[in-house]
Amino acid sequence: MIAFGVIAGVMVVLAVAALVPFLLRQRRIRAGAASDTRAVYRERLAELEAEHERGNLAAAGFAEARDELEREVLADADRIAALAVAIGVPVAAVSLYALTGQPGLIGATSAQQLSEQAVQRYRQMAPGERIGPLQDYVENNPDAPRAWQLLGQAYRAQEQFGDAFSAFQRARDAGDTSDGALIARQAEALLLANGRDFTASVKRLIDEALEAEPRNPLGLLLAGHAALSEGRNDDAIRHWSTLKESMPDGDRRRQQVERLLARARGNTDATAARERTGSDTGGGRVTVEVSLDPNLREQTGGDTPVFVFARSAQGGGPPLAVARTTVGALPARIALTDDQAMMDGRTISQAARVVITARASSSGSVEPQPGDLEGQSDPVEVARGSSTDVVIDRRIE
Incomplete structure (x- = not known):
């Protein structure tokens, strides 16, 4: 990115340097005149009118000189506008790209940007078969976030959860660090690597995922489980209700979410019963x-x-x-x-x-x-x- 900025800046300077002498090559309207074009025009016009009134300049000559003066003023304005365009267009283009483009992709090679055909080819492989080729690929292209994601998913499918967590982290380092779906996968991998223990690190990743993508399905699922593990049944119900709302009616996963909601509501009822009776059965x-x-x-x-x-x-x-x-x-x-x-x-x-x-x-x-x-x-x-x-x-x- 820095190299690109330096090269682009040098090219802009060279382009402007080549244009400016040409644009300013025309003679000035009057030597020593003020830079204000309108002031110069009024001064020259006053001189012409004075010469005409003294009889030194005939009517035809006065009209011709006035027309020539107007043409010079317009030409000078055109040169100023052209200079503004020569400088303004490159600056505006760079600024617009910085705001709406993808500067992070500058400097990435085509090999690092895994093609869609390559992605589909890897996905057609069994997870165990995919790991070796992807390991070779990321070794030669360490800044390829899509490849790291595919490798992390393959590790996850093979229950190599620690390796999956590391691969997802490399994907984040090489790409968009605010990808909610990717952060949720990383949280799940760490959770499984820790034996389903919702450690502070796991919960922090879940929060990051939902902050980046509030309705991410995996993030909501994990957030509900985290809340339930801490006895925050109402929070679990809230997360899983949001998850259920985002699923179409025919989605089979809705039934699983409904069972989770039933468990959370049952825990809420059991908690209320324990509070009424003063007992502490259950919840071991x-x-x-x-x-x-x-x-x-x-x-x-x-x-x-x-x-x-x-x-x-x-x-x-x-x-x-x-x-x-x-x-x-x-x-x-x-x-x-x-x-x-x-x-x-x-x-x-x-x-x-x-x-x-x-x-x-x-x-x-x-x-x-x-x-x-x-x-x-x-x-x-x-x-x-x-x-x-x-x-x-x-x-x-």
Whole structure:
């Protein structure tokens, strides 16, 4: 952009320098006359009239001299107008481009501006097949925001959430930092990399996304979940109602949003009931700090999925809450709540105490397999604010 400005400025100066001598080459109306064209005209006209009245200038000569004077005045005005145009047009063009154009694209090569055909070609590939070629592309074209976005989406589809977050950040750095949809994708990637924990960084990105695009669907969806996780049921209802209004009647996603709204309204009713009765049943939450024993890190890859789940400390049974992250995102802080229940009617808030298990699954299966890495907590009380640590420190044989 700076180089473009310097080159454009030099070209304008050269153009004006070439035009000005030509425009000013005509003789002045009168040597030493004032610069005001009208004053010069009046002075010369007065001289002609005086000569005519003294009889030194015949009527025909007076008329001819007056016409010549008028032509000179008009020519001088034309030269001034031409000079103004020569200077004003380039300045106006540069100013208009700065206001309405895309100066940020100046200096970008055609390779960095990924063509629509290339975008469609990448999208026709499976996400796993797309990653390698896109990695090669951005290595050679690091300032290609569209390519970084496609790479981030491929990482997201492959559940490489940490890599997706980084790719979306590179897309923002290389392109428009106020793209609401892109910021929302970045917020989602960070949320998933953190085991669905709405950290301060995640919430800040959600706020940025909605500030840039107030009705962005993903931003509204995430904002509703963030509000619900903090017990702000009315805010969750507001965000999801806005999301529902933006969807056409035939959109299948409306049913999902309606279920979310029903849950938020149910939580609101339950909260009101607890306030009336003074009880505090329901709404359990356990925060888990999950880490991997350094001695086992070489036995697994960064994209290996990690399942974190809670079971009742009495009787075991199916998990009451499940979250997912990756080895590459560890250590991670993960919140297990009723929103992560696997079965309706079986939530973490129904248990007095739970045991937390974290398992790095080399096969990608939730069920334990030989070779998986696992760690487990001691029984922990279920209540808002409860926390525990789980270190993945043993191998399943």
